[in-house]
Amino acid sequence: MPAGPRVGQVGIAENLAEVRRRVDEACVAAGRDPSQVRLLPVSKTKPPSAIREAYDAGVRLFGENKVQEAVAKAEVFADVPDLRWAVIGHLQTNKARQVAAVADEFHALDSLRVAEALNRRLHMLDRTLDVFVQVNSSGEESKFGLAPEDVPGFARELEQFQTLRVRGLMTLAVFSDDAALVGACFARMRELQARLQDSHDHPEWWRELSMGMSGDYELAISYGATTVRVGQAIFGNRLDPNDYWPVSAR
Ligand SMILES: *Cc1c(COP(=O)(O)O)cnc(C)c1O
Numbered sequence: 001m002p003a004g005p006r007v008g009q010v011g012i013a014e015n016l017a018e019v020r021r022r023v024d025e026a027c028v029a030a031g032r033d034p035s036q037v038r039l040l041p042v043s044k045t046k047p048p049s050a051i052r053e054a055y056d057a058g059v060r061l062f063g064e065n066k067v068q069e070a071v072a073k074a075e076v077f078a079d080v081p082d083l084r085w086a087v088i089g090h091l092q093t094n095k096a097r098q099v100a101a102v103a104d105e106f107h108a109l110d111s112l113r114v115a116e117a118l119n120r121r122l123h124m125l126d127r128t129l130d131v132f133v134q135v136n137s138s139g140e141e142s143k144f145g146l147a148p149e150d151v152p153g154f155a156r157e158l159e160q161f162q163t164l165r166v167r168g169l170m171t172l173a174v175f176s177d178d179a180a181l182v183g184a185c186f187a188r189m190r191e192l193q194a195r196l197q198d199s200h201d202h203p204e205w206w207r208e209l210s211m212g213m214s215g216d217y218e219l220a221i222s223y224g225a226t227t228v229r230v231g232q233a234i235f236g237n238r239l240d241p242n243d244y245w246p247v248s249a250r
Pocket of ligand 1: 229230
């Protein structure tokens, strides 16, 4: 018997086409223009071969949740100038240097200390970074992100950092099969976005909502998501730790 396909290694182009199709469908169902929603493929744990396959299918921006892994992959693809990285996971200040050097986008900004550290490193490198403020929309203690009521104050503090280009808000909804619970998280985000657009001196900072993953991206689109971060529906499941790449980064 020939060996079966490796989970997550086969059909990435087909999976991408299917997710793109469903994104477009969700936009139409929500009365939104499909060009207003961006698909951010999340390649965490997946090897360079999978990234290459997605690249060949047209992907130019990849989401990674661990800084060390993003750095390792950026080295592998250093000779591909149009391949860019979005760091989407929680950041400790001691890793700000690497994010400033490697990332085009950072989706998990949730503290002044991290903002300061990034700003300092970005100044040294003469770079800017697109950032999304992470919000804990479910109230779960296990989740990173600012409480919604703390975001307007945080938004004012961010005005001092010239290297950070705020593009909007980011969240991970509660992990649940109950669409009402998940939808409530997305609805909180949209309310917060509206409040910032009404009250902050830079309403244009709050155009984007980065929310929705493999299990809930269509629902997120119905609540106004502008970037959906999708991993497993494109690259296959992450269940087998032997499939992780690079092993040292996990
Ligand atoms: C892994 C991850 C995703 C994608 O999750 P999937 O279930 O694989 O689609 C999205 N956002 C963040 C912050 C992640 O860490």
